[in-house]
Amino acid sequence: xxxxxxxxxxxxxxxxxxxxxxxxxxxxxxxxxxxxxxxxxxxxxxxxxxxxxxxxxxxxxxxxxxxxxxxxxxxxxxxxxxxxxxxxxxxxxxxxxxxxxxxxxxxxxxxxxxxxxxxxxxxxxxxxxxxxxxxxxxxxxxxxxxxxxxxxxxxxxxxxxxxxxxxxxxxxxxxxxxxxxxxxxxxxxxxxxxxxxxxxxxxxxxxxxxxxxxxxxxxxxxxxxxxxxxxxxxxxxxxxxxxxxxxxxxxxxxxxxxxxxxxxxxxxxxxxxxxxxxxxxxxxxxxxxxxxxxxxxxxxxxxxxxxxxxxxxxxxxxxxxxxxxxxxxxxxxxxxxxxxxxxxxxxxxxxxxxxxxxxxxxxxxxxxxxxxxxxxxxxxxxxxxxxxxxxxxxxxxxxxxxxxxxxxxxxxxxxxxxxxxx
Numbered sequence: 001x002x003x004x005x006x007x008x009x010x011x012x013x014x015x016x017x018x019x020x021x022x023x024x025x026x027x028x029x030x031x032x033x034x035x036x037x038x039x040x041x042x043x044x045x046x047x048x049x050x051x052x053x054x055x056x057x058x059x060x061x062x063x064x065x066x067x068x069x070x071x072x073x074x075x076x077x078x079x080x081x082x083x084x085x086x087x088x089x090x091x092x093x094x095x096x097x098x099x100x101x102x103x104x105x106x107x108x109x110x111x112x113x114x115x116x117x118x119x120x121x122x123x124x125x126x127x128x129x130x131x132x133x134x135x136x137x138x139x140x141x142x143x144x145x146x147x148x149x150x151x152x153x154x155x156x157x158x159x160x161x162x163x164x165x166x167x168x169x170x171x172x173x174x175x176x177x178x179x180x181x182x183x184x185x186x187x188x189x190x191x192x193x194x195x196x197x198x199x200x201x202x203x204x205x206x207x208x209x210x211x212x213x214x215x216x217x218x219x220x221x222x223x224x225x226x227x228x229x230x231x232x233x234x235x236x237x238x239x240x241x242x243x244x245x246x247x248x249x250x251x252x253x254x255x256x257x258x259x260x261x262x263x264x265x266x267x268x269x270x271x272x273x274x275x276x277x278x279x280x281x282x283x284x285x286x287x288x289x290x291x292x293x294x295x296x297x298x299x300x301x302x303x304x305x306x307x308x309x310x311x312x313x314x315x316x317x318x319x320x321x322x323x324x325x326x327x328x329x330x331x332x333x334x335x336x337x338x339x340x341x342x343x344x345x346x347x348x349x350x351x352x353x354x355x356x357x358x359x360x361x362x363x364x365x366x367x368x369x370x371x372x373x374x375x376x377x378x379x380x381x382x383x384x385x386x387x388x389x390x391x392x393x394x395x396x397x398x399x400x401x402x403x404x405x406x407x408x409x410x411x412x413x414x415x416x417x418x419x420x421x422x
Contacts, residue, residue, distance in 0.1 A: 028143045030223075035088035043109070043146045046203065050108040053201040057096075057114070064097040064117065064304070072300040073097075073115065073133065076126070080134050080227040082141070093137060097304060101311040103245060107136035108203060109145040120301055121308035121324055122244065125293035127228070127237035129301075134224035134231075142223060144216045145203060151213070218272060225276050234292040235285045239273035242266050302331055310341050318349040336370035339363075343379060356383050374403035378413070385416055394420040 031037055039047060057063060073095035078086075085091055093111040098104075101118035113136045123129045139145070196204045212220075228235055246266035277285045284290070309324035322345060328338045343362030346355045360383055363376040381396030397413055397420075407413065 028147055030142050031088075031091050032082040032084050032141050035084050035090055037090065039090075040146075042150075043143070046146055046149065047110045050110045050112065050203055053203055054108065054112050057201060057204065062098050062100065063114075064099050066097060066303070069097055069300050069304065070095055072296055073113075075296075076130050076133055077113070077137060079231045080130060080137060082227065082230075085141070091140060093140070095133075099307070099311075101308055101315060101317070105132050105136050106204060107139045109140055109143065111137075111140050113137065113140075114204075117304045117308045118311070121305045122320070123241060124244070125237060126297035127234045127290075127292050128241045128244075129297065130228060130231065130233050131224065131238045131241050134227040135220050137227065138220040138223035139212065139216070142216075142219060144212050144220070148212050148216065221269070221272055222276065225273070225281060229281055229284045232290050234290040235277060235281050237292060239270045239277070242269045242273065246270065298331055302328055306335070306338050306341065309338075310344070313341065313345050313348060318345060321345055334369045336366040336373050336376070339369065340366040340373070340376050340379070343376065347379070347383065356387070359383060372403060374400050374407070377403065378407075378409075381413075381416075385420070390420050 029037070074093070077093045077095060081093065091111045093113060095113050095115065097120065098114050098116045100116045101121075102116050103119045103122065104116040105114065105119055107113045113133065115132065115136075119132060120129065123132070225235065225238060228238060243266075305324050306328045309321040309328070312318070312321035312324065321341075325338055325342050325345065328335060329342070332338070339362050343359040343366065346362060347359035349355070350358070360380055363380045363383075366373055366376040367380075377396045377400040381393045381400060384390075384393035384396060387393075394417060397417055401407060401410060401413055401417075404410075
């Protein structure tokens with residue numbers, strides 16, 4: 001009963017803000033055509049709702065607090081921004097990163113763009129990251145959220161209720177997967193919907209989970225390509241983002257890949273970009289001087305790539321985690337956290353005596369680079385404990401507690417030490 005009451009409560013949070021009475025036309029000009037555009041009454045309500053949602057989302061533990069990363073994404077956004085909007089106070093883009101391994105990104109109508117760490121971790125260069133940002137910025141510039149809600153309202157109220165209801169059901173099913181212990185299945189369904197549902201963020205659900213119409217998505221692709229061209233990015237990298245997703249998930253709209261929402265299949269998306277490269281952007285695509293990658297991309301994304309690797313390890317995506325950690329260690333060979341995560345990768349993916357030895361070797365490298373880092377000592381102690389190497393386990397666990405005297409698991413570690421000392 002309590003579960004059902006919670007479901008009904010959350011449903012009310014989702015549905016009520018959406019059922020706004022619209023009498024306006026669905027046709028809206030791009031904000032880049034006239035930066036002095038005045039927002040219409042229903043659009044103002046949507047923007048106000050956007051600000052409220054962002055306040056909830058930004059206060060949640062899911063948003064990564066990384067000012068340098070936000071500044072870096074903002075620099076890319078400024079580079080992509082159409083000239084007419086650069087001096088406008090109407091649409092100000094700002095960027096946040098959500099700590100989630102899903103391949104996802106979404107934009108609010110007022111220019112707040114949220115990119116998931118999983119997507120940042122898996123793109124290969126700045127041009128590919130810029131492709132995603134340009135696409136999401138295009139949704140805001142062309143007022144797709146307002147147009148979409150108006151279209152749905154004009155068709156019938158039941159439509160949007162049904163669409164968001166499906167997302168709501170999606171989130172409930174994901175929760176059930178977790179309750180039943182199916183960690184991998186829950187990850188495939190992804191926790192994005194559950195997060196947004198739990199916080200009561202209908203506009204984020206519209207942009208992130210449901211997606212816009214195929215026509216609007218194609219428009220965002222085309223407009224985004226124009227932004228990339230004017231910003232001097234390598235246009236040949238744009239379709240590679242979708243090739244990467246197709247290689248990972250196949251041609252269907254995979255459950256984890258909410259970046260596509262109700263969008264075209266991956267192969268259709270690749271074809272759209274290839275048509276643009278062969279047509280209006282054929283000349284620009286041949287220019288070798290365009291930006292493909294930067295040192296800033298490598299440095300600013302390093303920590304996100306590393307931390308997302310841990311999410312991949314916990315989600316059982318070991319090959320992705322290994323590639324990510326190799327990338328991080330290639331940049332910073334003496335990163336103790338990356339080596340500790342590599343130890344966790346060996347321990348959890350191999351589950352053999354050889355895997356445990358590889359794990360201990362990585363933990364010891366982490367300790368060598370940072371002798372005050374407690375987690376590797378804990379990991380070493382627990383591996384040795386499992387191997388019944390009592391002296392080694394005792395030494396490592398005591399060192400862990402000396403470095404982390406207020407450890408959350410201190411009571412359990414004390415129990416292990418009591419046993420080892422007996």
